[in-house]
Amino acid sequence: MSLRPLRILVAKPGLDGHDRGAKIIARMLRDAGFEVIYTGLHQTPEMIAAAAEQEDVDAIGLSILSGAHMTLFPDVIDELKKRGIEDVAIFGGGIIPPDDLPELKRLGVKEVFTPGATADDIVAWVRANIHSRGD
Amino acid sequence: MALTKDEWIKENYPADADRLPQFTTISDVAIDPLYAPDDVAGQSYDERLGHPGEFPYTRGVYPSMYRGKLWTMRQFAGFATAEDTNERFKFLLSQGQTGLSTAFDMPTLMGYDADHARARGEVGREGVAVSSLADMEILFGDIPLDKVTTSMTVNCSASVLLAMYFAMAERRGVPLSKLGGTIQNDMLKEFIAQKEWISPPDPSVRVIVDMIEFCAKEAPRWHAVSISGYHIREAGSTAAQELAFTLADGIGYVQACVERGIDVDSFAPRLSFFFNVHNDFFEEIAKLRAARRMWAKIMRDRFHAKNPRSLLMRTHAQTAGCSLTAQQPLNNIVRVAIQALAGVLGGTQSLHTNSMDETLALPSEQAALVALRTQQIIADETGVTNFVDPLGGSYAVEALTDRLEAEAVDYIRRIDEMGGIVRAIELGFPQKEISEAAYRYQKQLDRGDKIMVGVNKYQMNEGPPLELLRIGNEIERKQVQRIRERKAARDAAAVQSALATVRRAASEATNLMPPIIAAVKHEVTVGEISDVFRDVFGVYRDPAWL
Numbered sequence: 001m002s003l004r005p006l007r008i009l010v011a012k013p014g015l016d017g018h019d020r021g022a023k024i025i026a027r028m029l030r031d032a033g034f035e036v037i038y039t040g041l042h043q044t045p046e047m048i049a050a051a052a053e054q055e056d057v058d059a060i061g062l063s064i065l066s067g068a069h070m071t072l073f074p075d076v077i078d079e080l081k082k083r084g085i086e087d088v089a090i091f092g093g094g095i096i097p098p099d100d101l102p103e104l105k106r107l108g109v110k111e112v113f114t115p116g117a118t119a120d121d122i123v124a125w126v127r128a129n130i131h132s133r134g135d
Numbered sequence: 136m137a138l139t140k141d142e143w144i145k146e147n148y149p150a151d152a153d154r155l156p157q158f159t160t161i162s163d164v165a166i167d168p169l170y171a172p173d174d175v176a177g178q179s180y181d182e183r184l185g186h187p188g189e190f191p192y193t194r195g196v197y198p199s200m201y202r203g204k205l206w207t208m209r210q211f212a213g214f215a216t217a218e219d220t221n222e223r224f225k226f227l228l229s230q231g232q233t234g235l236s237t238a239f240d241m242p243t244l245m246g247y248d249a250d251h252a253r254a255r256g257e258v259g260r261e262g263v264a265v266s267s268l269a270d271m272e273i274l275f276g277d278i279p280l281d282k283v284t285t286s287m288t289v290n291c292s293a294s295v296l297l298a299m300y301f302a303m304a305e306r307r308g309v310p311l312s313k314l315g316g317t318i319q320n321d322m323l324k325e326f327i328a329q330k331e332w333i334s335p336p337d338p339s340v341r342v343i344v345d346m347i348e349f350c351a352k353e354a355p356r357w358h359a360v361s362i363s364g365y366h367i368r369e370a371g372s373t374a375a376q377e378l379a380f381t382l383a384d385g386i387g388y389v390q391a392c393v394e395r396g397i398d399v400d401s402f403a404p405r406l407s408f409f410f411n412v413h414n415d416f417f418e419e420i421a422k423l424r425a426a427r428r429m430w431a432k433i434m435r436d437r438f439h440a441k442n443p444r445s446l447l448m449r450t451h452a453q454t455a456g457c458s459l460t461a462q463q464p465l466n467n468i469v470r471v472a473i474q475a476l477a478g479v480l481g482g483t484q485s486l487h488t489n490s491m492d493e494t495l496a497l498p499s500e501q502a503a504l505v506a507l508r509t510q511q512i513i514a515d516e517t518g519v520t521n522f523v524d525p526l527g528g529s530y531a532v533e534a535l536t537d538r539l540e541a542e543a544v545d546y547i548r549r550i551d552e553m554g555g556i557v558r559a560i561e562l563g564f565p566q567k568e569i570s571e572a573a574y575r576y577q578k579q580l581d582r583g584d585k586i587m588v589g590v591n592k593y594q595m596n597e598g599p600p601l602e603l604l605r606i607g608n609e610i611e612r613k614q615v616q617r618i619r620e621r622k623a624a625r626d627a628a629a630v631q632s633a634l635a636t637v638r639r640a641a642s643e644a645t646n647l648m649p650p651i652i653a654a655v656k657h658e659v660t661v662g663e664i665s666d667v668f669r670d671v672f673g674v675y676r677d678p679a680w681l
Contacts (some may be wrong), residue, residue, distance in 0.1 A: 001356075015241035015257055017330025019677075020371050020457075023570055024577050026681055040679025041330055042245075044253070066241050067606065071256025097495055097603055115461035115494040116590055120581050 004035075004131055007057040011039040011048045013076060016066035021093060025061060028037040028119045029126060045072060049079035052088050059130045061122075069096050074107050087133055091125070093117065140173040160583065161415040162373035163575075164538060170530035174537075181427070183532075187523045191431040193424050193536065194524040195482040196447045201520035205233075207485040208510045209286060209451065213238030213262035214497045215610045217273035220263040224278060226500065232507055235278070236286040236487060238262035238497075239296070241500030246292040246333045246665025249614040250622075258611035261497070267660045271299040272306075277559045280304050284315040286361070286451070286485075293320040293334040294342050295664045298651040301354065317358035317407055317451070320346060323384040323556055326675075327565045329366035333665055334672035337559045342647060342668075344391050349648035351402040358407040360388060361451065367565075368411035369457045371573020374422045375539050377411060380556075380565045382429055386547070387556040389438055399438050403445035413455040413476040414470065420526060421535035423450065423481030429540055452483040459494050462589035464601055467491040472509045479513055480526055486510055496603040563680050570680070621658055629657045637664055641671040 010026040012019055019041055030036040037055045039048060052060055064072060073092060080086045092104070093113035101112050110129065113122055138146065148168045158166040175183075185191055188198035197203060210232055224235055240262040242254035248266040258264050265271055275285075280303070289296045297318050304314055322339035323512045325332050332339065343360060364368035364381035372380070385406065395397055412419050425606065434440040454474035459467040468491050475488045490498035498506070514520055526532045546568075553559045558565070579585040586592050588624045616659040633654035640650045647672040651664060 015245045015247075015253065015331075016261065017325075020369070020573050023681055024574055027574055028577075030681075036681075038679050038681050040677035042677060066257055068241075068256030070608075075255075095495065097605075098600060099603075108291035118581055118591070119577050120445060 004132070006032055006059070006126075006132060007035045007037070007055060008126065008130070009037050009039065009048070009052050009055060009057040009060045011043055011051070011060055011062050012041045012064070012066045013043050013045060013048060013062055013072040014064050015042060016064070016067045017041055018065040018094075019063075021065075022061075022063035024119055025063070025093070025122055028123050029061075029135065032123045032127070034126070045075035045079045049075050049083055049085070053083050053085055057088060058133050059089040059091065059126070061126075062090065064092065064094040064096075069094065069104070070100060073104055073109055077108050085127065090131055093122070140167075140169055140171040143171070144168050160374070160418040161413060161576075162375060162418060162572075164375075164418065164535070166541065167534075170534050172530065174530045174534040184527060190435075191428040191445075192447060193278050193428045195529045196276070196427065196449055196484070196524075200482060201479070201514075201521065202644065205514050205520065206479065206483055207234040207284070208507060209234040209236045209485050209487055210503060210507055211238050211288065211453070211487050212235040212498075212503065213240070215259040215606055216287075216614060217263055217265060217270045219259075220279075221274055221276050223500070223503075224274075225244065227503070227507065227544065227638050228278075228283070230504060230507060231511060233384065234284045234485065236372075236402065237274070239287075239289050240264045242330045243296070243661055246295075246661055246668070248618055248660045248662035249611070250618045251662055254611075256611070258614050260606050264610075264614045265296065266614070267596040267621060267658045268299045268302055268655045269621060269658060271296075271303050275300075280307060281309045281313045284317075286317040286319075288319045290319055290322055290325050290329070291339065292661050292665055293318050294647055294651050295655065295661045297346065297359075298655045302316075302656050304653050311354040312356065314354055315356045317361050317408070318346075319363060320360045321363045321384060323387055323560065324363050324366055324381070326560045327367055327380055327384075328370040328372075328569065330401055331467055331539070332675045333668050335675045336560055338668070338672035340387065340391050340557065341644070343388060344395055345647045346401050347388070347392055348395070348397055349646055350405065355405070358405050359402075361407045361409045362388065363383060363409040365409050365411045365453055367569065368413060368455065368548065370569050371457075371576060372569040373572050374413065374415070374418050375542035376546065376565070376568055377529070377573060378426055378539055379430070379543035379550075380423050380569075381408065381410070382426065382433065382543065383547050383550045383565075385430065385554045386433060386437070389434075390555065393438065399434075399440050400442040400445050403434060403438070403440050404442060406446055408450035410450055411450050411455050412481070412483075414458050414474065414475040416473065416477050417532055417535055418539070419474070419477040420481040421532055422541050423452070423478070423483065424532070424536045425540040425543065426450070427482070428536070429543060432659065438467070449484045451485040451487070452478040452481070453487040454478070454489045456489055456493050459489060459491070460587060460589050461494045462594065462597065464491050464495070466589055467493070468505055468509070470515070471506060475509055476513055476517070476519065479519060482524060492601050492603060495601065496605070499602055499604045501602070510666065559641075563678060566680060597612055618660070622660070626656050630659055630663075633657050633659050634663060634667060638667050638671060641667055
């Protein structure tokens with residue numbers, strides 16, 4: 001069993017600049033003992049998958065508030081598959097209408113946090129549901 | 136002889152009766168048990184307040200305020216294609232809205248055409264897709280440009296969108312001198328907060344100065360920049376930070392114009408501002424009052440403006456999107472109403488009230504209508520518009536106004552010491568201050584020290600969800616197809632020559648507006664001109680500070 005802390009990539013796909021939530025979650029996860037890598041804004045799915053591979057992360061948290069989640073979440077999943085790292089867990093958050101949740105989960109997004117989820121909820125969920133890929 | 140404030144608090148205020156360990160504003164400003172004449176003692180009314188319409192304009196920029204003219208009710212709208220948004224514009228005007236305000240989609244805002252790979256999934260979702268002049272003509276179809284004032288929220292690609300608006304007016308025979316409106320065009324706050332950019336800060340400011348210079352000469356009723364605190368606050372700043380960084384940005388633009396040799400009084404009367412109106416009622420009113428006083432002093436003492444109109448801070452305001460909740464969304468109507476009332480009591484010239492469904496999607500027609508009616512109820516039913524600055528002289532409001540000013544003045548001093556706002560942004564100073572404040576507030580919410588009804592208090596099982604506006608994928612397919620066809624139909628030589636002229640102006644530092652206006656008339660697109668900026672000015676990337 002690996003002793004290293006879980007590594008989480010917090011990523012901002014798409015063109016919108018709303019990074020308040022992503023940065024708060026990244027800091028909360030770091031304070032909770034995870035190793036957190038934050039991509040910064042305006043990342044393409046290719047950039048996110050490449051960062052996940054290089055940083056050897058266990059999970060990716062995607063934050064998007066531009067409404068493009070139904071395109072960009074699947075694109076990230078496809079890019080992970082291309083690199084053979086589809087076992088990296090994906091969770092996400094942002095302005096995502098409840099109607100879109102079943103489809104996102106069917107595509108392989110493990111959990112989606114919509115407006116109103118507290119930072120504590122998200123940290124607790126990560127602690128309970130993300131496991132080291134090496135195990 | 137009555138007790139002084141401090142004596143009264145010590146002797147008569149039952150501190151052990153307080154229901155909370157401390158009383159603070161949402162920005163963590165401590166609130167005293169009492170505000171009294173001591174709080175304004177020794178101050179000169181003329182110097183600190185002045186009558187409405189008089190220096191330093193704390194009590195309002197006009198003598199008669201809303202007794203003379205109500206604020207402009209300007210609801211921000213834009214989604215899907217130009218046709219869809221044109222229809223929403225006409226609906227809002229038919230319902231008594233008095234100005235237009237355009238929301239563009241993310242590709243347009245970031246300088247990409249609908250058919251660019253980076254636009255995938257984003258077209259028409261967060262606003263209306265406008266890639267070239269033909270889209271702009273549809274967007275403002277049947278709207279009398281000489282009668283309605285228009286606001287356009289766009290920044291790094293603002294020069295192109297403004298050029299399209301001007302070119303459209305020319306085609307319709309409306310002289311630029313008759314056009315009234317505002318383009319946001321505030322790049323400094325983009326680096327600080329909203330984070331839509333193409334090139335680094337220095338060339339970005341240069342383009343803005345080009346636009347201010349052009350408008351001062353050719354479109355004197357147009358506001359070439361709207362110096363915006365709204366997004367700073369949405370990113371999580373305190374009220375004082377919003378005030379400080381917004382005014383520091385304003386100082387940055389005026390300084391850059393003056394350094395180019397433009398007479399301050401030729402453009403300063405057309406600078407406009409845009410503030411957030413958040414939940415903390417008196418703090419928000421105080422912030423708007425402090426902003427006017429600070430700006431008047433800055434323009435008089437720092438920039439030696441002579442024209443009294445150069446000292447006036449005229450502002451738009453918008454209720455706080457970040458204060459709204461996905462839980463129990465009807466409660467948002469109430470939040471918006473209270474925030475809007477603070478905006479009005481703070482003396483705004485123009486107001487957008489948010490829709491109840493904003494945390495979930497772009498506004499539905501029903502939600503947008505309730506938001507507009509909220510302003511109309513304040514204007515026509517509450518009676519607050521009968522008074523000019525009714526809170527002037529309130530010990531508490533004046534003390535808060537002074538306190539916010541002092542905090543903001545201290546921030547501006549630190550920014551000056553760093554070498555000005557562009558340097559401070561390069562160092563990440565405002566960005567980090569805002570991140571810290573946002574993080575602190577989130578912790579306070581998680582601990583229950585600050586309350587959001589429905590989120591960390593009075594939670595309940597939700598009723599049926601609101602009917603939301605959905606933007607289908609066919610919008611993107613349609614717009615991509617349209618742009619491709621349009622590009623193919625252009626005179627390719629004219630397009631290349633127009634782009635070469637824009638490139639020359641960018642490299643040689645001659646004013647960019649005339650060549651951009653000439654280019655958009657050939658259907659040269661937002662993406663193509665932005666590519667020239669990327670090439671000549673370089674590309675800015677997020678430093679990704681946590």
